[in-house]
Amino acid sequence: MEVEDGNLLGLIEQRRPVHIVIAIGSGVQEKLGYYLRENLSYRPAIHCIGAALGFITGDQAAIPEWADRFYLGWLFRSLAQPRIFIPRLCRAFELPRLIWKYGEQLPPMASASDL
Secondary structure (H helix, E strand, O other): OOOOOHHHHHHHHHHOOOEEEEOOOOOHHHHHHHHHHHHOOOOOEEEEOHHHHHHHHOOOOOOOHHHHHOOOHHHHHHHHOHHHHHHHHHHHOOHHHHHHHHOOOOOOOOOHHHO
């Protein structure tokens, strides 16, 4: 499923925010974030927080309170929907290296040949 929003893209280009927060559940937010990243003329920080709202609304996988207290929610979500969460978890292991490498600077934009 392709996700595009030319009106949103134009609005963001006009206002040029440094941070963009996307709070849409069901995996659409990542596709929209990717679309924005690939089509904007600059590189804002894009934050996809849909799961955070999903916990409140009940859209996210139910996690026992004890597991949440011990920060094991990621494990329960991975077991409930492994096709979605295992790849996300694997990509997250790259974050410490990126923070170490770039610090407060955003990484350079990837060109189409890098993808």
